[in-house]
Amino acid sequence: MRLIGEDELENIAVGSTILGAGGGGDPYVGKLLARQQIREHGPVTMVGLDELADSDQVCFVAGMGAPGVLVEKLPRASEAVRAVQLLQETTGVAITHIAPAEAGGLNAIVPFSAAALGLPVVDADGMGRAFPSLELVTPTLYGGLCTPLAMVDEHGNEMVLRSPSNQWAETIARNVTLASGCVTMTALYQMTGAQAKQWLVPGVLTQAEDLGRLLRESRAAHRDSVEAIVNHRRGALLFTGRVTAVRRANERGWTIGEATITGTGPDQGSSMELRFQNEHLVAVRDGVVVASVPDLIMAMEHETGEPIPAEEIRYGYRVSVVGLPCDHRWRTEAGLAIAGPRAFGYDVDYRPVEEIAARSEVDA
Amino acid sequence: MRLIGEDELENIAVGSTILGAGGGGDPYVGKLLARQQIREHGPVTMVGLDELADSDQVCFVAGMGAPGVLVEKLPRASEAVRAVQLLQETTGVAITHIAPAEAGGLNAIVPFSAAALGLPVVDADGMGRAFPSLELVTPTLYGGLCTPLAMVDEHGNEMVLRSPSNQWAETIARNVTLASGCVTMTALYQMTGAQAKQWLVPGVLTQAEDLGRLLRESRAAHRDSVEAIVNHRRGALLFTGRVTAVRRANERGWTIGEATITGTGPDQGSSMELRFQNEHLVAVRDGVVVASVPDLIMAMEHETGEPIPAEEIRYGYRVSVVGLPCDHRWRTEAGLAIAGPRAFGYDVDYRPVEEIAARSEVDA
Numbered sequence: 199m200r201l202i203g204e205d206e207l208e209n210i211a212v213g214s215t216i217l218g219a220g221g222g223g224d225p226y227v228g229k230l231l232a233r234q235q236i237r238e239h240g241p242v243t244m245v246g247l248d249e250l251a252d253s254d255q256v257c258f259v260a261g262m263g264a265p266g267v268l269v270e271k272l273p274r275a276s277e278a279v280r281a282v283q284l285l286q287e288t289t290g291v292a293i294t295h296i297a298p299a300e301a302g303g304l305n306a307i308v309p310f311s312a313a314a315l316g317l318p319v320v321d322a323d324g325m326g327r328a329f330p331s332l333e334l335v336t337p338t339l340y341g342g343l344c345t346p347l348a349m350v351d352e353h354g355n356e357m358v359l360r361s362p363s364n365q366w367a368e369t370i371a372r373n374v375t376l377a378s379g380c381v382t383m384t385a386l387y388q389m390t391g392a393q394a395k396q397w398l399v400p401g402v403l404t405q406a407e408d409l410g411r412l413l414r415e416s417r418a419a420h421r422d423s424v425e426a427i428v429n430h431r432r433g434a435l436l437f438t439g440r441v442t443a444v445r446r447a448n449e450r451g452w453t454i455g456e457a458t459i460t461g462t463g464p465d466q467g468s469s470m471e472l473r474f475q476n477e478h479l480v481a482v483r484d485g486v487v488v489a490s491v492p493d494l495i496m497a498m499e500h501e502t503g504e505p506i507p508a509e510e511i512r513y514g515y516r517v518s519v520v521g522l523p524c525d526h527r528w529r530t531e532a533g534l535a536i537a538g539p540r541a542f543g544y545d546v547d548y549r550p551v552e553e554i555a556a557r558s559e560v561d562a
Numbered sequence: 563m564r565l566i567g568e569d570e571l572e573n574i575a576v577g578s579t580i581l582g583a584g585g586g587g588d589p590y591v592g593k594l595l596a597r598q599q600i601r602e603h604g605p606v607t608m609v610g611l612d613e614l615a616d617s618d619q620v621c622f623v624a625g626m627g628a629p630g631v632l633v634e635k636l637p638r639a640s641e642a643v644r645a646v647q648l649l650q651e652t653t654g655v656a657i658t659h660i661a662p663a664e665a666g667g668l669n670a671i672v673p674f675s676a677a678a679l680g681l682p683v684v685d686a687d688g689m690g691r692a693f694p695s696l697e698l699v700t701p702t703l704y705g706g707l708c709t710p711l712a713m714v715d716e717h718g719n720e721m722v723l724r725s726p727s728n729q730w731a732e733t734i735a736r737n738v739t740l741a742s743g744c745v746t747m748t749a750l751y752q753m754t755g756a757q758a759k760q761w762l763v764p765g766v767l768t769q770a771e772d773l774g775r776l777l778r779e780s781r782a783a784h785r786d787s788v789e790a791i792v793n794h795r796r797g798a799l800l801f802t803g804r805v806t807a808v809r810r811a812n813e814r815g816w817t818i819g820e821a822t823i824t825g826t827g828p829d830q831g832s833s834m835e836l837r838f839q840n841e842h843l844v845a846v847r848d849g850v851v852v853a854s855v856p857d858l859i860m861a862m863e864h865e866t867g868e869p870i871p872a873e874e875i876r877y878g879y880r881v882s883v884v885g886l887p888c889d890h891r892w893r894t895e896a897g898l899a900i901a902g903p904r905a906f907g908y909d910v911d912y913r914p915v916e917e918i919a920a921r922s923e924v925d926a
């Protein structure tokens with residue numbers, strides 16, 4: 199158990215953007231929201247999964263929608279608070295802890311923006327990264343149900359949904375989000391402490407904080423920030439180049455598109471395409487998929503290591519594309535069935551990103 | 563207070579299709595549903611508005627979606643029952659009576675299909691006709707709120723919605739309906755008996771029953787059925803001809819399109835276009851709007867007087883187009899603001915359908 203104040207938040211925001219794999223929402227937005235709440239209500243208590251009692255009641259609180267719209271329409275802290283209250287009113291069971299659904303950017307920070315609730319935040323999430331659908335969480339792999347799901351929007355609409363499957367809940371909730379103007383706040387996956395300990399990805403907020411600190415320190419010491427991140431997470435540097443084209447649209451409740459990167463340095467003569475649906479789904483080098491979900495694919499500014507969300511990548515950026523290994527549960531048959539490349543329409547076999555790194559070394 | 567059995571239901575189904583103004587869903591579907599339930603649970607008690615106690619609790623139960631899809635996907639009686647139960651569970655206030663939201667076709671019958679609840683049905687509705695949006699009900703004119711709204715679908719999704727306005731509820735619920743496959747069942751506008759007496763259109767199910775009986779009797783006596791209906795409701799015969807073109811699609815949760823009718827007999831040389839969004843919105847004669855919402859526009863088979871829902875009108879049908887006056891509240895400024903031609907994008911002044919009839923007589 200420890201307290202999260204403004205400094206910790208700063209590192210978590212940067213680090214969770216790396217774990218966000220392009221999505222999860224702009225961390226800057228989340229940071230502003232949470233900082234204001236922490237100033238008002240004091241630092242937020244964060245506890246590890248192992249500190250939960252089996253009888254505790256945990257839920258996720260998360261923004262839903264297209265990050266490209268979130269940049270323009272700031273969610274409000276009061277919406278996160280209201281979503282949790284609405285879920286509690288629905289189940290009649292008091293929630294004792296809240297957790298981020300995903301480690302990505304805004305959504306890693308959202309639980310801290312609900313500081314007014316006075317509930318501790320759990321240092322764990324349901325993905326170990328960010329994903330574009332609410333059923334793509336580790337609880338789904340254990341049969342956990344996301345509903346009853348509480349959803350509120352900026353207009354004052356409040357919805358409680360019960361669905362026969364997490365896929366149905368995603369479909370309905372995504373359409374409500376679209377109708378509301380592409381941004382809603384949700385509280386979902388209410389679970390016991392015992393379930394949380396089994397289902398969630400432990401320590402992910404601390405990992406984000408470590409990544410954020412590492413990035414800041416490398417930069418201060420004029421070390422190669424990208425290399426530092428790749429080594430720390432045992433990942434792979436996939437490509438280096440300059441962004442020469444971006445196609446991006448807010449479609450069906452997501453930010454969808456692709457960025458084309460023309461190789462420089464060792465990658466001169468090659469090009470890489472990053473295809474995203476909020477998060478990066480595949481990295482395609484010269485027409486061949488070289489990395490894919492569920493591993494994390496992230497573009498970082500070449501010089502500074504600053505992670506670039508998919509909704510912000512622009513023509514001219516000099517970037518390094520890195521691949522980082524995902525939580526081991528996503529690499530099981532059940533995990534790949536819902537979060538592997540085929541689940542997103544790419545007919546290729548999943549290959550762990552470390553193997554790509556190992557092979558590159560052999561090639562070299 | 564009286565009992566509604568299979569015979570009464572038969573007349574209500576036919577008559578409410580006339581009041582449905584092209585929409586409200588296929589009454590045949592509703593009749594099958596309700597007949598089975600009445601066989602199982604016995605005749606349903608129907609009470610007049612004046613028989614309600616002020617403290618009674620009334621709600622509408624209604625199918626939402628595109629009638630063109632309803633023809634293929636039958637709603638189930640259990641969904642109507644569940645929607646009412648879900649609303650009751652949400653408000654914690656027991657519902658004592660149910661009422662149709664609209665007098666049109668399927669939706670006039672839906673309350674009888676919930677016979678398993680053992681609740682009396684109120685002989686009143688919220689439109690005196692059918693309309694394509696859930697906020698277009700007389701309670702809206704009195705500031706009544708449609709939410710909390712309970713919604714269930716065939717897949718087992720259950721939703722409770724609270725909205726700041728009936729327009730927002732329509733937007734959200736319509737999108738959920740789209741996501742569910744274009745048909746859902748709703749329970750909404752929970753109101754007291756006192757409110758129901760002020761807000762609703764009285765006697766509309768009995769009116770539908772009268773129309774159904776009149777049609778059957780005229781047909782049996784080889785009298786002009788269309789004329790009988792027009793005279794009974796003090797409406798106007800707008801056009802006679804043959805359907806020569808129909809464009810129709812299930813779009814955005816509605817059945818949208820238009821039917822073109824080439825004049826015969828006294829209308830030889832002219833043509834009429836009926837534009838519909840579930841219900842007929844305007845009747846356009848030789849390019850000029852001659853009748854519009856909120857009045858009822860209905861196509862009937864020329865020979866038999868059989869009302870033809872907009873989702874079933876087809877090339878070759880010989881039809882009479884009739885206009886029938888709407889409930890007086892729709893003709894107020896507030897009524898026309900939400901249900902007049904401009905509310906549906908037609909920049910014309912509303913003219914009561916009786917005036918058209920009167921003018922036609924002058925012309926002749």
